[in-house]
Amino acid sequence: VSSIFTQIINRKIPAHIVHENDFCIAFMDIMPIKKGHVLVVPKLEVDYIFDLPLDVYQELFHFARQVSNSIKKVFKCNRVGLSIIGFEVPHCHIHLVPMNKIEDMNFNLKHATTNSELVKVANEISLNINI
Numbered sequence: 001v002s003s004i005f006t007q008i009i010n011r012k013i014p015a016h017i018v019h020e021n022d023f024c025i026a027f028m029d030i031m032p033i034k035k036g037h038v039l040v041v042p043k044l045e046v047d048y049i050f051d052l053p054l055d056v057y058q059e060l061f062h063f064a065r066q067v068s069n070s071i072k073k074v075f076k077c078n079r080v081g082l083s084i085i086g087f088e089v090p091h092c093h094i095h096l097v098p099m100n101k102i103e104d105m106n107f108n109l110k111h112a113t114t115n116s117e118l119v120k121v122a123n124e125i126s127l128n129i130n131i
Helices: 004-009 054-075 115-127
Strands: 017-020 024-028 038-042 079-083 094-099
Touching: 004 024, 004 038, 017 054, 017 115, 024 054, 024 115, 038 054, 054 079, 054 094, 054 115
Parallel strands: none
Antiparallel strands: 017 024, 024 038, 038 094, 079 094
């Protein structure tokens, strides 16, 4: 059975997609720890990030950098935090979170959000990506 992320990649499950290329996809986390929380996922379904082929691994981080630069513009934050945890979904992924202080990266504080909010933020981030 394919992961929930592969199902999003294959458009079997809807998501608020921010950016996509041949190797990666970025979409809004539906239970964000902070407004603007984005997931960056390689299209190749591999559970552990360090098991990715080197070219896909490098592309993933290049792609994450593009998305994080856009998040920083949209949210005018001090930093965009990056976290790779890997336990919730067996498909490696990067969390990008706008941050102004270390407490902004607290994964124990999930925030309910609305569909319209996710659409709005996804569009803002998408419009600010420089390829």
